[in-house]
Amino acid sequence: MLVVTMIDDPTADLVIRELHGRDVPVVRLDSGDFPATLSVAATITPHGIEGTLTTPTRTADLSRIRSLYYRRPSGFAFPHLDEQNARFARTQARYGLGGVLASLPGCLYVNHPHRIGDAEFKPSGLTAAVTAGFQIPRTLVTSDPDAARAFIKANGPVIYKPLSTPLYRNGSGVSCTVEVREVVAADIDERISGTAHLFQRRVDKIADARVTVIGDQVFTVRIESGLLDWRTDYDQLTYTPVQPPPGLTSSLYRYLREFGLVFGAFDFAIDRDGRWWFLECNPSGQWAWLEPETGLPMVSAMADLLERKKTR
Known part of the structure; x- marks a missing residue:
């Protein structure tokens, strides 16, 4: 199992702890550590990419990575180089190491970095939402x-x-x-x-909803706050697990298929008539803080997905 994220990522910490408890071998790295404390040696063969990724404490065999959890790695940095050479080095790192990470044979990506990039464009997301059957403002x-x-x-x-x-x-x-x-x-x-x-x-809303799709599992939480943007003050929030309205789940999966995703953190506004308005889907969104607030088994669901126990 490969986890690619920055050093300060509590969500990844929880998932890795769960995987360790299941005796699943995990290598965690931050691509931003390349090349200072992370090295790559990858060979392109008729069977795909073979070789290793090496951190100070772990070595990952590229041919044996079953799943890659791509979260929020830091950017490549070459502070010891002048601007022109640093720009060249960043480009080579992105297309070299980045290309290797995006090309692992038989690997389940949660989510694939290229698909994340596609889905992060808000106009694309809103257009896909309409196609999937959501109402958008x-x-x-x-x-x-x-x-x-x-x-x-x-x-x-x-x-x-x-x-x-x-x-x-x-x-x-x-x-x-x-x-x-x-x-x-x-x-x-x-x-x-x-x-x-x-x-x-602006939606004349009475509440918000965060719907987190992890493989085959859908976790729907109603959020009461009275705020225009509930993310501005978490202390004011009240959480209630709810069932999604009829038809929403099928639209969620139509949306994810459009971008080739297996995970998504969807935000909706609920109006006074009970209609759910799609606001956005974050393909790398936060979700783990909801588990202690609601008791929903989200960390376990992510570990199941990465173990490939359940995939859609």
Whole structure:
């Protein structure tokens, strides 16, 4: 079993502990450790890729990896090189080590890094959601201030949300992300033209739902908060395991098939009429914090999937 993630990943810690308890051999690595404390020697053969990945404490035989849990590895870094050489080295590492990790024969990926990349594009996710049968809020992606103002006037109330969530640090060095918030037409100025932005009609919601699909198992949790974005204050949240509404599960799997995923963390807004509105699916989303809050056996389900006891 191969687990690829950063050093500070409590979710991966829980899964690895469960696998160790089952006597499953696990090699954990962070691709960002390459080449300082991680090395690769891979040969392309008629049978696929053979060779080894070596960390300070483990060696993984590439031909014997049954499953790869790809979480949140850190990026490649070459601080000892000048900018031009560092750019070259990062590119070689990405296409070399990254290419090896993405090409293991017979391996179950949870999820495949290329499929994760495809699914992280919000316009692609919303389009796939419509195809899968979900309801989505009316959405605009634009760099045109006039188009943004017209959309807000026609569809208000409207929220702004980032198309991706790069890490920012405030003046005190504390990490933060761009806020999801309601906007009005008067908020829009020419700065909109500087890049792409996502605007979406605000759902008049009474609750949220996080639906986590792990292989053949679906874990549905209703989240009460009263917040526009429940992720801004976990102390205010109340969790209740619920059954998904009729037809939702089949749509979940249609969505995952569209991207070739076996895991997904789906977010929905539940309106006053009981309708579930698709907001997004994170192919590398967090989920383990829900187990102690709800008693749902999610860590065990992930270990089952990685052991290939159950796959869809």
